[in-house]
Amino acid sequence: MSAQRTDRTRTITPSVMRATWLVARHELVSAFRDRQTTLYAVVVPVVLYPFLFWAMIQGAFFLQGARERTEVELALVADSRAEVPNELADALSEDPGRAGLDRIDVAPLERVADATSARARVRRNGEDAPEKSDAVLLVEDGGRADSPGEGVGSSLFFDSTDPESELARTRVERRLPEFAASLREAAAEARRTDPEELAPLRVEVAVDVAANRERGAYLLSFLLPMLLVVMTVLGAFYPAVDMTAGERERRTQETTLLLPVPRAAVHQGKILAVCATAIIATGLNLLALGFSAGHLVALAQLGPEIEIDLPFQAFAAIAPLALLFALFVSAVLTGIGALARSFQEGQALLGPVQMVFILPAMAGVLPGMELTPGLACVPVLNVVFAFRGLLQGRSMPLEYAITAVSLVVCSAVAVVIAMRILSRESAPRGSWIARSIGRARAAEEDSI
Amino acid sequence: MSAAAIRARGLEKTYVDPRGGRVEALRGLDLECSSGEIFGLLGQNGAGKTTTLRILSTTLSPTAGSAEVDGVDVARDPIEARRRLGFLSGTTGLYPRLSPRETLAFFGRLHGFEKDELDARVEELVRAFAMEEFADRRCEGLSTGQRQRVSIARAVLHDPPVLVLDEPTTGLDVLASSAMIDFIESARAGGTCVLLSTHVLSEAERLCDRIGILHGGRLLACGPLDELREKTGKVWLEDVFKELVQHARETTR
Numbered sequence: 001m002s003a004q005r006t007d008r009t010r011t012i013t014p015s016v017m018r019a020t021w022l023v024a025r026h027e028l029v030s031a032f033r034d035r036q037t038t039l040y041a042v043v044v045p046v047v048l049y050p051f052l053f054w055a056m057i058q059g060a061f062f063l064q065g066a067r068e069r070t071e072v073e074l075a076l077v078a079d080s081r082a083e084v085p086n087e088l089a090d091a092l093s094e095d096p097g098r099a100g101l102d103r104i105d106v107a108p109l110e111r112v113a114d115a116t117s118a119r120a121r122v123r124r125n126g127e128d129a130p131e132k133s134d135a136v137l138l139v140e141d142g143g144r145a146d147s148p149g150e151g152v153g154s155s156l157f158f159d160s161t162d163p164e165s166e167l168a169r170t171r172v173e174r175r176l177p178e179f180a181a182s183l184r185e186a187a188a189e190a191r192r193t194d195p196e197e198l199a200p201l202r203v204e205v206a207v208d209v210a211a212n213r214e215r216g217a218y219l220l221s222f223l224l225p226m227l228l229v230v231m232t233v234l235g236a237f238y239p240a241v242d243m244t245a246g247e248r249e250r251r252t253q254e255t256t257l258l259l260p261v262p263r264a265a266v267h268q269g270k271i272l273a274v275c276a277t278a279i280i281a282t283g284l285n286l287l288a289l290g291f292s293a294g295h296l297v298a299l300a301q302l303g304p305e306i307e308i309d310l311p312f313q314a315f316a317a318i319a320p321l322a323l324l325f326a327l328f329v330s331a332v333l334t335g336i337g338a339l340a341r342s343f344q345e346g347q348a349l350l351g352p353v354q355m356v357f358i359l360p361a362m363a364g365v366l367p368g369m370e371l372t373p374g375l376a377c378v379p380v381l382n383v384v385f386a387f388r389g390l391l392q393g394r395s396m397p398l399e400y401a402i403t404a405v406s407l408v409v410c411s412a413v414a415v416v417i418a419m420r421i422l423s424r425e426s427a428p429r430g431s432w433i434a435r436s437i438g439r440a441r442a443a444e445e446d447s448i
Numbered sequence: 449m450s451a452a453a454i455r456a457r458g459l460e461k462t463y464v465d466p467r468g469g470r471v472e473a474l475r476g477l478d479l480e481c482s483s484g485e486i487f488g489l490l491g492q493n494g495a496g497k498t499t500t501l502r503i504l505s506t507t508l509s510p511t512a513g514s515a516e517v518d519g520v521d522v523a524r525d526p527i528e529a530r531r532r533l534g535f536l537s538g539t540t541g542l543y544p545r546l547s548p549r550e551t552l553a554f555f556g557r558l559h560g561f562e563k564d565e566l567d568a569r570v571e572e573l574v575r576a577f578a579m580e581e582f583a584d585r586r587c588e589g590l591s592t593g594q595r596q597r598v599s600i601a602r603a604v605l606h607d608p609p610v611l612v613l614d615e616p617t618t619g620l621d622v623l624a625s626s627a628m629i630d631f632i633e634s635a636r637a638g639g640t641c642v643l644l645s646t647h648v649l650s651e652a653e654r655l656c657d658r659i660g661i662l663h664g665g666r667l668l669a670c671g672p673l674d675e676l677r678e679k680t681g682k683v684w685l686e687d688v689f690k691e692l693v694q695h696a697r698e699t700t701r
Contacts, residue, residue: 250541250543250544251538251540251541252543254539254540254541255540255542255543255602257506257507258505258507258530258533258540259530259555259558260527260528260530260531260558260560
């Protein structure tokens with residue numbers, strides 16, 4: 001066969017624009033024939049992220065709905081001389097036009113001796129005490145007994161580390177000024193005077209009954225659980241790719257498979273190594289953030305009323321769950337990494353997978369969610385909310401046990417699946433060796 | 449000649465091609481190699497050489513038939529088969545972040561060596577393959593020839609009765625190739641059975657006691673070089689090979 005052209009007309013060099021276009025088209029065709037580019041440029045944005053964001057928005061709506069439906073308890077107390085407006089309890093209990101939502105169950109008025117007694121009525125740390133309330137509104141005498149309804153002061157006692165107490169504070173702080181304004185207008189009208197001259201109900205201060213240390217623990221309870229998940233995933237990410245696709249790329253996989261030991265031992269060893277790296281990364285990061293959080297808070301000037309201590313007890317309590325979670329993550333990442341043919345492809349595959357872990361972990365920063373028996377069955381969320389609860393000093397043996405069982409089951413399933421994928425790689429049919437030989441053989445037959 | 453160190457009976461291997469087709473890489477291969485013998489497998493790319501060697505090394509399992517290494521069935525007892533086999537190919541790379549000494553120690557531990565015994569064996573291999581200068585450097589920083597020496601040491605660490613070498617001189621320079629040939633000859637002298645796959649016909653002519661020509665997953669001919677010459681009427685191995693393959697192609701048409 002001759003390579004000489006039959007038509008020997010001279011060729012013309014294309015213009016720069018056309019050459020640019022031809023090169024770009026060639027590169028695009030190559031790029032989109034690359035699975036990673038297609039995955040990141042098309043599949044992930046079109047399928048995965050919209051789904052994850054949809055799930056997050058649904059979750060946010062769900063939480064918002066749950067918050068609106070949550071009824072909080074408010075104790076209305078007053079000192080012996082204070083005159084409490086009759087309509088106060090009704091005004092606080094509900095927003096007009098939002099029946100059934102954002103409700104406050106206002107307990108009948110009680111007389112208390114002083115602010116200390118009022119403070120003691122705030123329910124602390126989820127304690128189950130019927131005589132206590134999520135927040136306490138103390139109405140005090142303003143010293144204007146000659147002028148009913150005028151000059152009455154109020155103090156709101158709440159616990160900033162308790163989501164329901166925080167909810168009660170938000171609702172009271174929204175409704176009380178509105179009620180005060182209407183009361184002032186009514187009083188002014190009755191006296192035929194300017195409302196600006198009256199101060200019938202002063203909204204004084206909101207008193208946080210939480211100790212500085214409790215506020216510090218509460219702050220950590222939002223940061224550390226998310227960090228636990230993020231660092232476990234990031235800690236496992238590179239070893240998982242390196243020990244699977246990376247080993248194949250370095251051509252050491254077959255070397256490992258020649259070891260005179262059961263293949264299961266080789267695969268388990270890999271998962272264990274990935275898990276160990278994840279645990280080390282997570283442990284060191286949690287400790288580092290725990291140690292430095294106090295300084296960070298001081299630098300961020302969040303206020304002197306936050307005191308951060310390293311929560312060793314919570315660390316010790318979460319350790320078994322964190323180990324199980326690390327095993328779960330490691331098995332998932334190692335199994336998926338084993339599907340890749342090269343390190344680069346492994347990274348591309350695991351990128352979206354790590355988001356599947358990290359995005360739900362962000363739910364950990366949403367206030368008002370607690371570990372329930374149902375939530376304890378959901379991997380990722382369960383470890384996040386268990387850690388949060390432990391950092392806040394909550395006692396939740398049932399939820400903790402369910403979380404542990406759930407993580408054991410998930411880890412076991414993930415390990416079994418990962419082992420199957422890894423075994424498939426090293427076993428006869430469907431293996432990369434078989435595939436590559438199959439390709440070579442097919443190419444040879446073509447050439448023959 | 450002593451008892452068969454490698455024996456394959458009716459070995460078949462079928463792959464599903466990524467394009468959906470069925471590829472028969474091996475179609476009933478029979479093979480026997482003895483201790484103290486170098487057996488050369490020759491064939492084009494895709495003839496079935498690598499598949500045969502990988503079935504023997506237990507990284508692949510046969511679709512049908514059986515294979516034994518030193519009397520151990522590779523499908524029934526793959527771990528014991530791996531104990532009795534040293535395997536070396538272009539795809540058995542070295543762990544780049546380990547030193548040669550660490551690599552040997554790792555394999556030695558998994559081969560069940562006791563610590564003292566292992567230390568002594570590693571030192572013996574370091575000296576035997578002249579690795580003293582680089583034994584503690586990471587493998588990723590070694591030259592091709594140095595890596596080849598480490599790979600050989602890794603393959604013979606447990607002193608296997610059978611050595612399977614898949615194109616062992618590919619990519620090596622003249623000196624390294626020569627060292628590899630010396631090693632293969634010394635293995636035979638030590639009573640080891642060496643199964644060798646190669647494209648370098650001069651190597652096969654020099655080394656092999658018997659040669660098997662594979663084509664399309666079948667053994668076309670097998671025997672000492674002189675016997676093959678006699679059978680084909682050709683002198684050079686290259687011509688012998690071409691004659692046998694050409695004949696096989698004409699027969700299958």
